[in-house]
Amino acid sequence: CQGVNMPHELMCASWPLITTRGRIALASQSGTVGAAFLDMAAAEHLGVSGFVSLGNRVDVDEAEVLMYFNQDPNTQVIALYLEGVKRASYFLDALREAEKPVVILKAGRTVQGSRAAESHTKSMAGTDAIYDALFRKYRVHRADTLEELFDFAKALAYLPKPKGKKLMISTSSGGAAILAIDEAEKHGLLVPEPNPILKERLREMLPAHCAVGNPVDLTGDAISAPDLYKQVMDKTRGEYDTQVVIFGDPIPGASQQVTPGASELVVYLGGAEVEREERQKFYEAGIPVFPTPERGIAALAQFFRFDPRPASAPGRPPVAVPEGLQLLPPPEAAALIAQAGIPAAAAPLALEPEQAVELARSFGYPVAMKIASPQLAHKTEMGGVYLGLENDEEVRQAYQEIIDATRLYEHWVTVHGVSVSPMAKPGGLEVILGTVTDPQYGPTLMFGLGGVNTEIYKDVAFCILPAEDAELEDLMKRIKGYPLLTGYRGQPPRDTKALLAAMKALAIFAGKHPELDQIELNPLLLYERGLFAVDVRIFSRA
Structure with missing residues (x-):
């Protein structure tokens, strides 16, 4: 920790001696990174309006410093180097209230980098997807490198704002x-x-x-x-x-x-x-x-970088539940699919961190955790999914970060809890299997390549129900990724008999439950022998 320096106040309580008064305030969770920024500024005779080396933030943290510099008349731009955030709610409040440009270099974007950040500052580094969403919402100028942190702050502080883009x-x-x-x-x-x-x-x-x-x-x-x-x-x-x-x-x-x-x-x-x-x-x-x-x-x-409109209340979730439908709670959805004869991951809900730990222990590690909300059809985009958690501490941390992520959408989202499920065995091919009710033709069966890339590849095919076995087998063959099912470039062939049985079971289940508008198993892991539904979403008519 390299202390505090406020050149405009003639106060220097830091190792770097800063006397040049500038327009940029810098707060850094790394003394060395902060000193490097100051060296760049000194080389160009820019100086700073203030410098705070936050260290491990035993008392003062990034939220308080951000609020202070937002009120400081000598500061035009606020630059931050962060490895993690100590108090998420206060930090959100500080960003929401910021009236000056804020430039942030957030380290720990990768899994390995995030772990290094945590060991360095003893903070919960959080998932990068959460920070990306947060920075976009509150118009934070995110820098990817130390040079960008300096360049962006310098431009915003010392260049006149252009009237246009020409x-x-x-x-x-x-x-x-x-x-x-x-x-x-x-x-x-x-x-x-x-x-x-x-x-x-x-x-x-x-x-x-x-x-x-x-x-x-x-x-x-x-x-x-x-x-x-x-x-x-x-x-x-x-x-x-x-x-x-x-x-x-x-x-x-x-x-x-x-x-x-x-x-x-x-x-x-x-x-x-x-x-x-x-x-x-x-x-x-x-x-x-x-x-x-x-x-x-x-x-x-x-x-x-941002629209001229001011930051306001959070927008709707990235992917909301279709209007007029209700998303069944994960435990109920998984239980219904299991009763239909398709193996599915149990997904009981935890309402607080220690309950999540107890559920994880009952399943045995590793486990997966996901946000449970009737308004959120997809959870990955908003930082609501954590996979491969190996111990109690990771479960506690994931629980808190999932809950913190929902603050971005608190005006639209009701949180029922956090589901805890055992991790499926590795090696499965991710496919999607589901039903959807067409307004003209009734229930149809959908099959294709699944997982997080479903919307990117859009490699799916549909079959009107009821359907014979030959029609279901043809449904498998109609997707471009069909060679992956039969064994491609040394990969093992998948259990298409189990897949056919699952298709028939889901078709029967959908026929018995006309009140269910959509059913989606994604991903459904297809192994050499057997299959397993990792995530189940069922939409019922309200």
Whole structure:
């Protein structure tokens, strides 16, 4: 932990001595990462409005710091390095109330990285899907790297907000301009050609060998005539929202071509003496400089990352239950399918962490846990599914993180609890088997490749019920993935006899229960011998 530093208050209680007053506040759960950020800022004469090294957050945590800097008049942008969140509800409140841009580098995106984060800070790192949803909702500028954390914060704090997305690129390097255009397209920024009249005026003004368009390539002439940049910017300013100025050569006087506070994005490549001297002049003038076109454009794009509307109440869940239907509780749905003769995972509900632990122990580890809500048909998207939990502590942690995830949708979701199920044995092929009631033709049977990729591949086929065995066998063969059932490239053939029996059992069950609108077994694991329904969803008419 490297302490606290508030340059505007002339207070330094940290190892890094920071005296330059800036516009960016930084809070970091890693002292080293925080110090690296400060080094970047110091190198560009930017400073910070405040720095807090959070350490293990025995008292003050990220939520409190976020609230403080949101009220700090010297702070324009808040940057955070996080490995986990100590108090989810307070953190959500802080993000909801934030009126300033918040940039967050959240470490622990991978399973291994998440475990490292937990051991480092003793916090529950949470699932990355939850954080992604949370950051999108509350308009947090998520950074993937330390450089992005710095770049995004720098742009939001020191560049004027563009009026629109139209860029004019002037450059001495054609290659660098191409990189800028590629990055602009990636982020939805526009690089339109000048209109014919403007293009003709540029041709009259520039040397004949300069390429006139967008970009305007000044070639090596810019080294001896740097004022060409300013001429291009002055001539095109009224037609474009931001001037992207790429200095790709050692250009004496480059810093004199850019106006502090203007809508001009400066990219300066190269590291020779002239480039270093000109960069320092930019820094002294308070003009941010980016070392590559990609980093500069990506930073500029942060102004357009979110819709202009303010953050409001949470939207509806990612995939809601169809209107007029009710989703049966997991224990009831699994029991009905088991009674129909199809092996299915029991899914009793836990109402608190220790009850979940007791259920997990009764099944034996590993176990799976899922949110139980009548409003949520799919749970993975909102961080409501945890698989392969190996011990009591993992179960407790998963329970709390699942409940925390529902806070994103608390206005729309009723939580009945968290289901606990034994993990199915590995090696099964994931398929989907279900019934759906067509308004014209009555119940139909659906079969296809299953699991989380069902909606991506859409490799499913339908069969009107009732159906003979030959029709059900034909249903299997009609999907593109049928070779996976018979054995493909060394994979074992699957038990299609058990699958046929399950199809017949589900068809009979659906016929006996016309009040059930939809039945879905997904994934249904198909083994060399036998099968097992991992997840059962049954929708009844309200």
